[in-house]
Amino acid sequence: MRRQYSLFNGKRYVLNKNTGVCHDLDNEDKNCQIDEIKTEHLYCSDYLYSDIKKRTSYKEKCDYCMNSDK
Numbered sequence: 001m002r003r004q005y006s007l008f009n010g011k012r013y014v015l016n017k018n019t020g021v022c023h024d025l026d027n028e029d030k031n032c033q034i035d036e037i038k039t040e041h042l043y044c045s046d047y048l049y050s051d052i053k054k055r056t057s058y059k060e061k062c063d064y065c066m067n068s069d070k
């Protein structure tokens with residue numbers, strides 16, 4: 001579920017810069033624990049997932065919300 005408040009501002013993709021895991025809020029799973037991510041570790045993007053992948057802190061897709069089987 002997308003969040004309209006800061007820092008999310010309705011954006012779809014969220015990167016946890018601490019773990020390097022990227023999440024898709026349109027596919028969010030309770031295991032993503034988006035609300036547990038500290039604000040200083042958040043990077044949000046309107047753009048394609050490819051924008052997130054360019055971030056140096058990016059490591060992997062979340063298994064729960066970005067699993068290609070979904």
Ligand SMILES: [Zn+2]
Binds near residue numbers: 022029063064
């Ligand atoms: Zn996720």
